[in-house]
Amino acid sequence: MLATKTALTIEAAKAIAAACEAAARKDRLKLVIAIVDDGGHLVPLHRDDGAQVGSVEIAILKARTAVLFSARPRPSRTWSRARAVSRCSASRTASRSTAACS
Numbered sequence: 085m086l087a088t089k090t091a092l093t094i095e096a097a098k099a100i101a102a103a104c105e106a107a108a109r110k111d112r113l114k115l116v117i118a119i120v121d122d123g124g125h126l127v128p129l130h131r132d133d134g135a136q137v138g139s140v141e142i143a144i145l146k147a148r149t150a151v152l153f154s155a156r157p158r159p160s161r162t163w164s165r166a167r168a169v170s171r172c173s174a175s176r177t178a179s180r181s182t183a184a185c186s
Contacts, residue, residue: 118143
């Protein structure tokens with residue numbers, strides 16, 4: 085028998101990304117938002133104008149690692165003071181999808 089599971093839709097991923105963007109904008113942060121599905125595959129990626137290019141790979145790997153090891157991503161030391169990032173760094177849906185901001 086095949087199991088059924090909840091899957092991340094593009095609409096849900098866009099809603100998560102929009103919430104991260106809004107929180108970052110409120111605190112005037114420039115960041116990269118990577119959202120992956122329960123298999124660790126990138127769904128959307130958002131990079132603010134002026135965000136560090138190196139943060140793209142970090143955000144993707146951070147989100148993927150969180151899913152593959154069943155962990156919630158934590159804000160890195162460089163953004164630990166930013167409330168917006170800590171709010172959006174670990175958005176999960178029923179399908180264990182993760183958003184990581186960097």
